[in-house]
Amino acid sequence: MARWVCSVCDYEYTEEAGDPATGIPPGTPFEDLPDDWRCPGCSVGKEAFVRASEEEGEVRTDEEDYL
Numbered sequence: 001m002a003r004w005v006c007s008v009c010d011y012e013y014t015e016e017a018g019d020p021a022t023g024i025p026p027g028t029p030f031e032d033l034p035d036d037w038r039c040p041g042c043s044v045g046k047e048a049f050v051r052a053s054e055e056e057g058e059v060r061t062d063e064e065d066y067l
């Protein structure tokens with residue numbers, strides 16, 4: 001399952017966990033969230049979320065550190 005990260009406040013939506021606080025049951029794909037779903041952290045819409053890559057075994061930590 002994928003993870004989605006809010007580009008505004010870094011809230012992370014995990015499809016596996018859902019978002020019980022807003023009534024989203026575990027296992028809900030991000031695409032299936034209602035269009036009026038808002039980030040629990042900062043209330044932006046779904047369009048502000050970006051998909052987090054989740055490729056096991058290919059964590060390129062040394063590339064994330066450069067500024």
Ligand SMILES: [Zn+2]
Pocket residue numbers: 006007008009010011039040041042043044
């Ligand atoms: Zn947010």
